[in-house]
Amino acid sequence: MKKIAWQNMKYIIVLGLGKTGVSVLRYLQNKKRQDKSLKDVHIRVFDSRKNPPGLDEAKQILGGAEFLNRRWQLEDTLAADLIITSPGIDLREESIVLARDADIPVIGDVELFAQETKLPIIAVTGSNGKSTVTRMVEFIAAQCGKSVVAAGNIGLPVLELLQHKDEPDAVMLELSSFQLESVESLKLKAAALMNISADHMDRYNSVDEYIKAKQRIFTNAKTWVLNRQQQDTWPHPVTGKLMTFGSDSHPQHFGLLSGNVDRVSGPVAVTSRGNVVLRADQLQLQGIHNLVNLQVALALCEAIEIDVKQAAHAAKEFKGLPHRCELLSNNHGVLWVNDSKATNIGATAAAVEGLRPMVSGRLLLIVGGVGKGADFRELQPTLEQVDILLTIGEDGPRIGQLFSGSRQVKNLQQAVELASSLVQTGDMVVLSPACASFDQFKNFEHRGDSFRQAVEAKNVDRA
Known part of the structure; x- marks a missing residue:
């Protein structure tokens, strides 16, 4: 996607409020303050809900915008120079598809962020486990003396990071398939695809379409962290540095060492390149799948220069997230x-x-x-x-x-x-x-x- 030509903007529409929509309006407000050529840009905000979350805050932030309590129509989207959507907006809607066909940029907050930030970024997507991995990376980094901020589908809306006075050492993004649909410029030090299971089939026409949305995370990623047990979900070809994880062992990548403890067979340790870095009984999380989650977290931490053994030691104190096992x-x-x-x-x-x-x-x-x-x-x-x-x-x-x-x-x-x-x-x-x-x-x-x-x-x- 070409960098947005803000100097050519006359009419911007924002689809959907909530946390993301409010952060977009705050971003646009700051953009107008910084660039005097944008002072006459007309902004219209659409949300069909009677009392959408964030409406009062949005009006305080950008009172000059026009707030419309209705669905957008084709004439609305085709009149725009830029369309900014919230993740919940289905990009298959005819009014949005036709706007794209007319070369009107349709983007979300993550793409806006990607076009402006110079921060080191790592990111994770997948059907399950991504929130645990995101918070695990954030926790491990803090224990190891690094400032890593979680954002995206969890934590801060990404655009809020552009307003921080104190820049973090890195950003850890959790990204949904919805967010990835309109992302092209996001440059990542490492990206991970946890797993794929049929989800959001009310939004996608097929599982393959859902997978392709997830795979967009690797578009500009240096290191690709992929699941050995789901190689059918890997993008092809793999053009980045490959690092894999799984429920089996592996001499060059992350894995699990199995054994027999108290007459119960199963995974007993997490390994990195064949070396044990953490015993299963040292982790406070429930379930074998969390041993797999840890592997992904360690791979992402390594990409932002946190030693794997140091990261594994820090992970012993991570207690997990509510509502997840x-x-x-x-x-x-x-x-x-x-x-x-x-x-x-x-x-x-x-x-x-x-x-x-x-x-x-x-x-x-x-x-x-x-x-x-x-x-x-x-x-x-x-x-x-x-x-x-x-x-x-x-x-x-x-x-x-x-x-x-x-x-x-x-x-x-x-x-x-x-x-x-x-x-x-x-x-x-x-x-x-x-x-x-x-x-x-x-x-x-x-x-x-x-x-x-x-x-x-x-x-x-x-x-």
């Missing part, structure tokens, strides 16, 4: 795990496969919600590792059809009550829904908090 309690020998962030099949598969080896008794799984067009048959191998399945929500019955003897309940509260009546010492109850939450909850955090409250209430009853 979060151990809520161990009551009467029963483990309750909150993995509400598992909003797709791949996340639930990773959770079950990662947690199953830790369970001496039975694994009870709570699933269901809004499937976003997913083919739940892909969950079948995962369900074979489950002893009792409880389903909730809109698409719960569809998942339940794949499991003999599944139990459908109305809501999460009932699921906890039923699970509590079934468990015995050694069992684990996991909320890992494989679905979005918005049929019964505001978001996955609300769902996870509700699960926590229900579990705490039941544990008090059993005390």
Whole structure:
């Protein structure tokens, strides 16, 4: 994408408010202050929601903009010199497609950031695990004396970084496929693609289209961090320096060393180029999949000149993020795990496969919600590792059809009550829904908090 010719701008439209939209308006305000030729640029902001988040703040920031509480039309987009979209805007909309066909730039906040920043940047994308990796890198860097700021899909909106007086040593970006759709200028010291599982099929026409959006992260990346267990998702050809990770061992890259501890076979250490850098029992996170997440974090840290052994030592103190295989309690020998962030099949598969080896008794799984067009048959191998399945929500019955003897309940509260009546010492109850939450909850955090409250209430009853 060519650098934006700001001197030619007369009419800019911003699609969508929220955190991203507000940060875009603050960016435009600063741009107008710095460049007097932009003082007469007309800015229109569209958001079809009645009271979009950030509206009052946006008006304070850029009161001269025109705020329209409606959907944009073709005449709006074709009249623009520049269209800036929030990640939730579907770029397949006819009015946007035709604007692109007319050579009108359609970009998001990440592309704006990329065209201006000179900061060292590393980034991660993928269906699952990217938030954990992002916060892990941020934590490790701080422990090792480096200032790394998390931004993008987590943390700060990227454009806020351009206003910081104290520049960080590096920026760690978590990028969604939506954000990557309009990114071309982002230069990265290293980029990682965690994994791919069918997600957002209500936004993409196929899994291949979804994969291609994710692969855009490597467009200008020096080091490519890729998953050995999903080589079918690798871009071809690999033109950057290759660094891989996986659930197996590897003499030249990151991997897992397997062994036998207390008569239980499984991964016992994370390795770098064949050398052990961290034992599994030294990490505070739950599940084997977090040993894989750590490998990605170590590879990205190495790209910003943090020694791998030093980074691994720092990772021992990382406690993880809420709602991601979060151990809520161990009551009467029963483990309750909150993995509400598992909003797709791949996340639930990773959770079950990662947690199953830790369970001496039975694994009870709570699933269901809004499937976003997913083919739940892909969950079948995962369900074979489950002893009792409880389903909730809109698409719960569809998942339940794949499991003999599944139990459908109305809501999460009932699921906890039923699970509590079934468990015995050694069992684990996991909320890992494989679905979005918005049929019964505001978001996955609300769902996870509700699960926590229900579990705490039941544990008090059993005390």
